[in-house]
Amino acid sequence: NQSEITLDKRLHKICELLESNVDHYNWVGFYFKNGDKEELKLGPYVGEPTDHTIIPFGKGICGQVAVSNQNFVVPDVSAQDNYIACSITVKAEIVVPIFVNGENIGQIDIDSNTPDPFTEADERFLEFVCEEVSHILA
Ligand code: SME
Numbered sequence: 073n074q075s076e077i078t079l080d081k082r083l084h085k086i087c088e089l090l091e092s093n094v095d096h097y098n099w100v101g102f103y104f105k106n107g108d109k110e111e112l113k114l115g116p117y118v119g120e121p122t123d124h125t126i127i128p129f130g131k132g133i134c135g136q137v138a139v140s141n142q143n144f145v146v147p148d149v150s151a152q153d154n155y156i157a158c159s160i161t162v163k164a165e166i167v168v169p170i171f172v173n174g175e176n177i178g179q180i181d182i183d184s185n186t187p188d189p190f191t192e193a194d195e196r197f198l199e200f201v202c203e204e205v206s207h208i209l210a
Contacts, residue, residue, distance in 0.1 A: 082208060084116035086201065090182070091118045096189035097182050099158070102170075102205075103127065103134050104178035112138055112178070119183070122158040132156030134181055137167040141176045143195050147188035163187040168198040172206050180205070 087100040101117025106126065112134055114125040129138045132155055137144045146165040149155055164184040169176045180202055184190070 087118040096184045096186045098185045099183035166190045170202045
């Protein structure tokens with residue numbers, strides 16, 4: 073389907089722009105609700121490949137955001153017990169949900185190799201990015 077190819081390319085471009093322009097963004101990707109299932113599926117991303125292409129709701133930082141509908145800022149991933157490690161180089165993570173018509177349909181997930189790098193400015197900026205993404209998904 074032509075429009076889906078274009079959508080994935082646009083989302084991938086957003087990942088590239090974020091990863092290449094922000095020093096403390098080292099892995100940038102989208103996860104989306106997988107149809108009617110209570111799980112997330114990996115979408116376009118930039119960075120090291122991950123084994124975690126499917127994440128059940130409630131599992132890890134991503135799975136928790138699928139349920140909480142709230143941003144999740146993790147300054148130190150080693151201090152989290154409900155965490156799914158993708159790479160040993162990752163020190164911190166931020167996940168911001170994407171809403172379409174008020175429904176949490178996915179999220180942007182960013183890993184950092186820098187300890188405690190994320191500020192409220194990252195949250196506001198990524199909320200803006202997610203808002204823009206929700207318009208291209210709607
Ligand atoms: N660390 C995430 C899993 C996804 S990887 O960061 C790409 C988590 O705990 O949900």
